[in-house]
Amino acid sequence: MSTSTTQRPPLPDAQTLVRPPFRSALYSGNARAVFERGMRSQWQGNLGVMVSGFLEPVLFLLAMGLGLGALIGTITDDAGRVVEYPTYIAPALLATSAMNGAVYDSTWGVFFKLKISKIYSGVLSTTVGPMDVALGEIAVALVRGGVYATGFVVVMGALGLISSWWAILMVPACLLIAFGFAALGMAATSFLKTFQQMDWLTLVLMPMFLFSATFYPLSVYPEAVQWFIMALPLWHGVEMLRALNGGWVDWSSAGHALYFVVLAVLGTWAASLRLKALFLT
Helix, strand or coil, X not given: CCCCCCCCCCCCCHHHHCCCCXXXXXXXXXXXXXXXXXXXXXXXXXXXXXXXXXXXXXXXXXXXXXXXXXXXXXXXXXXXXXXXXXHHHHHHHHHHHHHHXXXXXXXXXXXXXXXXXXXXXXXXCCCCCHHHHHHHHHHHHHHHHHHHHHHHHHHHHHXXXXXXXXXXXXXXXXXXXXXXXXHHHHHHXXXXXXXXXXXXXXXXXXXXXXXXXXXXXXXXXXXXXXXXXXXXXXXXXXXXXXXXXXXXXXHHHHHHHHHHHHXXXXXXXHHHHHHHHHHCC
């Protein structure tokens, strides 16, 4: 009587369980796995939230741009250009839309995985590194920010608020804005410990939305206040998108873009170091 034996697949050798030598404990090249998991979770459970987040700036545009704009007519911007009020605030609300889309995932979503579900604790016990997690989560936030921005640009086009062919670059510019805010939001969230502390983010975002020359020129403020506002990231996003929509692109536009490049790099690096300190030390 013969007995059959089930052959098991060979165990992986040691080389497959160790990061390649050119990779470090901070980054292992597995950000794509974090991104794919985040996207599956995103589209399966948060579609309604995504739609509601997109509608908020659209409602502001309809109420303030078309409603209040009918009373205001035109507005003179800081460069002395006379612009129709709806055209003036639309790029600002577009920047806000990209910011909102990116910040939601990189703050509330990250906080839940960090403190409630403890997903990162399990993920970082594998070969996935802290920077992989940061890049993967930021990429998920970029998708939401890009969806919001694309939808808002379509609304602007339907309302006749696009003034230049340069506006075709507004969506890529919004992705850059979203990248900066997502990286900054994730880094900030890594320091928070309770849901109550998450309200601090709203305390920062709402005033920044209202006072970053969103609805009126920067020149209405005293000079000291102007310098403070010009240090805020949303102001740089608003100015960059206004320049693209109006066709007023110059070296200052490149400066605004560079601001977000630096913000994205520093934010991603800070978030990676925080995850490493929380889970790998």
